[in-house]
Amino acid sequence: KAGVTQTPRYLIKTRGQQVTLSCSPISGHRSVSWYQQTPGQGLQFLFEYFSETQRNKGNFPGRFSGRQFSNSRSEMNVSTLELGDSALYLCASSLDSWGTVGGYTFGSGTRLTVV
């Protein structure tokens, strides 16, 4: 079966710009979670969407937002980019919240570089 697809794989943006990242989950998975991974902070939870509703949100500023569509595809948006937003953004899909059934399936991520 197809895995989790994230687009684009790489992105370079300038400070102050905004960016939208896309994630297509595994068919049948209704939960989509987003994570930021940096060398200093590791993997940090951004938010989770389940059936088009944001169910949980991590400790990130309001510049980070997301949404989920009726087909479970999800987008993440970051506005007013800062240099510190440079990171690998990972999308993970699962049957339920927190991957309690079969764990998360992660995409390969979008590498965002802010210059």
Place this chain on the structure above:
Amino acid sequence: SQKIEQNSEALNIQEGKTATLTCNYTNYSPAYLQWYRQDPGRGPVFLLLIRENEKEKRKERLKVTFDTTLKQSLFHITASQPADSATYLCALEYNNNDMRFGAGTRLTVKP
């Protein structure tokens, strides 16, 4: 506040030996704990989930234990192979509104 720690940043072992990785957590009692493998430039791959009422779980050469008294999970890879070289992450759900990952242990298996 809740912390999750993987005590070794890096672990080097010889092929054929058993690798043992440790995950400790504080100030919380998770209902379950997960282990993932991550290769450079890729997303983590789910390996095992162990629940609080399970002492041990196995999958092929992998074994996970969960000691809720010690607040510790051990992850073992028996008969290790160079292909097992990767970063291994533990993760636990926190207060049903956050998922916390450890910083990971980078395992290198030498032939």
